[in-house]
Amino acid sequence: MALEAAFAKMNGLGNAIIVADMRGRADRVSPEAARALNADPATRFDQIMAIHDPRVAGTHNYIEILNSDGSQAQACGNGTRCVVQALAAETGQKVFTFQTVAGILNAEEHEDGLISVDMGKPRFGWQDIPLAEEFRDTRMIELQVGPIDAPVLHSPSVASMGNPHAIFWVEGDVSDYDLPRFGPLLENHPIFPERANISIAQVTADDALTLRTWERGAGLTRACGSAACAAAVSAARTGRTGRHVTVTVPGGPLDILWREDDHVIMTGPAEWEFSGRFDPASGAWERETEGAA
Numbered sequence: 001m002a003l004e005a006a007f008a009k010m011n012g013l014g015n016a017i018i019v020a021d022m023r024g025r026a027d028r029v030s031p032e033a034a035r036a037l038n039a040d041p042a043t044r045f046d047q048i049m050a051i052h053d054p055r056v057a058g059t060h061n062y063i064e065i066l067n068s069d070g071s072q073a074q075a076c077g078n079g080t081r082c083v084v085q086a087l088a089a090e091t092g093q094k095v096f097t098f099q100t101v102a103g104i105l106n107a108e109e110h111e112d113g114l115i116s117v118d119m120g121k122p123r124f125g126w127q128d129i130p131l132a133e134e135f136r137d138t139r140m141i142e143l144q145v146g147p148i149d150a151p152v153l154h155s156p157s158v159a160s161m162g163n164p165h166a167i168f169w170v171e172g173d174v175s176d177y178d179l180p181r182f183g184p185l186l187e188n189h190p191i192f193p194e195r196a197n198i199s200i201a202q203v204t205a206d207d208a209l210t211l212r213t214w215e216r217g218a219g220l221t222r223a224c225g226s227a228a229c230a231a232a233v234s235a236a237r238t239g240r241t242g243r244h245v246t247v248t249v250p251g252g253p254l255d256i257l258w259r260e261d262d263h264v265i266m267t268g269p270a271e272w273e274f275s276g277r278f279d280p281a282s283g284a285w286e287r288e289t290e291g292a293a
């Protein structure tokens with residue numbers, strides 16, 4: 001069996017990413033391959049970012065995103081930074097335009113190595129999230145977990161960055177909440193017909209919040225870039241913060257700017273770990289380099 005596609009194991013603030021080079025190929029990374037790669041501790045990941053040849057004029061590549069359960073995702077902020085770093089190292093190019101299911105994304109690697117991604121415009125309509133029933137005000141919807149008379153989490157804001165997010169606001173430390181228990185219940189709640197990424201957020205200043213996320217299709221991760229964007233715009237639209245914030249996730253800080261033109265700009269690092277080759281159909285793989293220094 002030819003392991004004919006290259007990949008790089010990377011991370012974005014600890015969000016485990018596999019960047020798969022599918023350029024020049026007509027096939028796709030299969031959900032079975034994703035689940036097989038995730039089952040191997042050496043290649044366990046949160047998302048696969050599959051780089052394909054461009055499909056529309058004016059873009060460098062089409063990027064397909066798979067979660068570790070094999071489901072397709074529309075957006076992945078941390079993964080997009082990893083793609084930029086990998087392509088910049090290969091080509092010397094610093095500015096990129098990608099097509100994703102969520103739309104056209106522009107991205108740039110800066111001189112200091114940080115990478116900015118224009119994650120596009122947030123969507124707040126209940127049908128855009130999507131929700132299974134109408135909510136006129138998505139800054140706070142009726143959803144809770146825990147005892148009816150004393151809910152543990154309640155009244156989340158919901159937003160889409162091309163993928164669905166619910167953000168529960170808490171006063172205390174986000175690590176004090178049993179997200180591994182509540183996350184899957186909420187991810188699969190019938191109010192979310194496409195499931196949802198579930199975050200707990202604590203506002204710590206007018207320009208800062210901390211965040212912890214149970215990701216749709218991937219579970220508890222050390223960082224979720226699109227969740228950081230969804231939390232930042234939700235904090236601003238509920239009057240909790242301004243439009244330029246630092247969102248600190250377990251893996252570190254992300255800079256999120258909700259521009260006056262409604263675009264959300266996320267800036268943060270990416271890290272290469274090791275490279276290899278794999279079979280996009282089965283997920284069989286072999287390492288080609290040792291790990292990052």
Ligand SMILES: N[C@@H](CCC[C@H](N)C(=O)O)C(=O)O
Pocket residue numbers: 015046047067072073074075076077078079163164197215216217218221223224225226227
């Ligand atoms: N970790 C990603 C989000 C990946 C997709 C998400 N799990 C979903 O299914 O929507 C990020 O950094 O945005």
